[in-house]
Amino acid sequence: MADTLKLKYFRSAVGRSWDQKATVKSLGFTKLHQTVERPDNPSIRGMVYKVRHLVRIENEDVPDDGMKRDDAAE
Numbered sequence: 366m367a368d369t370l371k372l373k374y375f376r377s378a379v380g381r382s383w384d385q386k387a388t389v390k391s392l393g394f395t396k397l398h399q400t401v402e403r404p405d406n407p408s409i410r411g412m413v414y415k416v417r418h419l420v421r422i423e424n425e426d427v428p429d430d431g432m433k434r435d436d437a438a439e
Contacts, residue, residue: 369402370409371424378419388416 374394378386392412393401400423403409413420 368405369424370405370413370422371400371402372413373400373421373423374398374419375421376419378416381419385416385419388412389419392416392420394420 372392372394374389374392374397377397378389392403392409413422
């Protein structure tokens with residue numbers, strides 16, 4: 366596992382709950398399509414999990430939803 370996570374904000378939080386918006390902001394995102402690096406620890410992983418539909422982990426080889434991409438098409 367890497368020491369840092371490279372995160373990309375790819376989907377807007379407009380229309381989402383206030384706690385999801387606050388999580389995106391606490392991860393350090395201010396603009397859409399912005400990329401930030403955060404330390405790889407359980408608290409950051411938990412925040413990413415909470416907004417996993419808005420944020421992508423760019424430096425990992427496994428899909429962030431835990432499914433193989435071939436299974437997603439079925």
